[in-house]
Amino acid sequence: MLLLCYPKCSTCKKAKKWLDDNNVEYTERDIALENPSFDELKAWYEKSGLPLKRFFNTSGMIYREMSLKDKLPEMSEQEQLELLSTNGMLVKRPLVITDDAVLTGFRVKEWEEKLL
Numbered sequence: 001m002l003l004l005c006y007p008k009c010s011t012c013k014k015a016k017k018w019l020d021d022n023n024v025e026y027t028e029r030d031i032a033l034e035n036p037s038f039d040e041l042k043a044w045y046e047k048s049g050l051p052l053k054r055f056f057n058t059s060g061m062i063y064r065e066m067s068l069k070d071k072l073p074e075m076s077e078q079e080q081l082e083l084l085s086t087n088g089m090l091v092k093r094p095l096v097i098t099d100d101a102v103l104t105g106f107r108v109k110e111w112e113e114k115l116l
Helices: 010-021 038-048 061-065 068-074 077-084 108-115
Strands: 002-005 027-030 095-097 102-104
Touching: 002 010, 010 108, 038 077, 038 102, 061 068, 095 108, 102 108
Parallel strands: 002 027
Antiparallel strands: 002 095, 095 102
16 A cells, blocks of 8 residues: 655644554655656546545645636646646645555545555
8 A cells, every 4th residue: 555645744644643553554655755647646546536626735835826726627637637746745645545445635434444
């Protein structure tokens, strides 16, 4: 299992503690230092069945600075994935990738269902 997170993010810290407390093994990747590539994001998006907007960190500063709330609806899927691949801080975190699931954000109930 791959966990993409930002070490300074309080939600990511809670997620890691939850994983550790539940003895879930994972490989951690700093999303700011090693941004997901376009191909990774495309594969994860297709695998997830989630709307592409769920992959954006809508509460992040960069999202707000770029006025993405207004721009995303007019952008193609390709353009959105390309934008996400430019900066890890645009990507919703934590992001969990397993063999059969992709989870965006930390919601305990969802994590219990998919990871335990």
